[in-house]
Amino acid sequence: MTASRAPRAPIHRRALGRALSRIADATVAEALAVLEGDGRARGEVWRCGITGPAGAGKSSLVGRFVNARLAHQRRVGVVAIDPSSPYSQGAILGDRIRIDAHGDDAELFVRSLASRRARDGLADNIANVLALLEAHDFDDVLVETVGAGQSQYEVRELVDTLVVVLMPGAGDMVQAVKAGILETGDIYVINKGDRPGAKEMVAEIASVLRHPQGPNDWLPPVILTSALAGDGIAELDAAAEAHRAWRARHVDADSARRQRRRAHVRALVARRLAEVIEAGDDSLWDADVASAYHAVVAGLDYPDQ
């Protein structure tokens, strides 16, 4: 826990809001031109991802969790991602209603992002967005993914701690195993804990989690919560602190940095691929698949770099 610290400059919401738009809207070429910005020294900023299927109550849980983090005198930045429409490219961004319902905490900043071209539950340039928040004196940076089903590996690589939120009655164990979610999470939350089957689900998830291979491995806890009633939030907060402390002791900084950079590069290449494919005119798709493939790959590189 961080001790109460000296008063710091208030968050300039307008300036940070603008800076986030600049980086979120940047093309791949522009994003590459921005200094990578690993943020402040490792250990100072804690990045936490919150993922799970649509309807599990992620945003409400984030709202409760944020209050617990603020109570530690930590400055908290939240990025909440909602899907873009594939038809209009528009989006309804409604997560924050549940995150900052009171909206008057001086140490909280919430930003909504549309997923845009990203197909991994995240958003364009998310790695740069998170780095920018880190550079702005936040202690905790939380990112809530879109309601992910079977594709939440990317967020795993961008955060220190991944919280997977599930709810009772939302598909059986086979679905959860298939989705790979039982391999990615550091902390599992069974939300809507007042529903029938919640306690059984906690036991069931705990029984199939990958067990630690060595004494220094992390065993993900499974926590029963009710975001609506505020139950289980203290336990979640304690689990988050325990995971943070475990990482500080057992996770090698260099390999963590390499993993994060790999995810960042992969996201940039995927985005560049989307740019090239969008820019390709119809004649490109009249060629056979091999020719079109080579043309697209050749287009990935920048002539001006």
Next chain:
Amino acid sequence: MASQLQGKRILIAKPGLDGHDVGAKVIALALRDAGAEVIYTGLRKTPDYIARVAAEENVDAVGLSILSGSHLELVKLTAEALKREHADDVALFVGGTIPRGDWDALKASGVDCVFDSEMSLEQVVDEVARRLA
């Protein structure tokens, strides 16, 4: 009308105490369908909250839906709150049950455009797109 508003971010908010947000939601969806990223904050938000969200989300426009009759006061408070957040350059729209006689006063408080129930969704989207172009 698709993609008229692509790349624009718009906050749709309901200040004050009236409890009807069907109109606000219909507008939010129409703006989404025109390509905008719409931040929707739900019912009964304070002007301070609305201004804070406008700044954090770096929106191009704030659309207020007001059916309570307190539009003159709520618009004035919201415009002042936007100024405190250094966001008074953001376009401000108002819709709802607004008597024509009040339009000039609203515009004097900083409102760029007033929408009433006489206007079609297409007209609203076109006007928003024109103002944000």
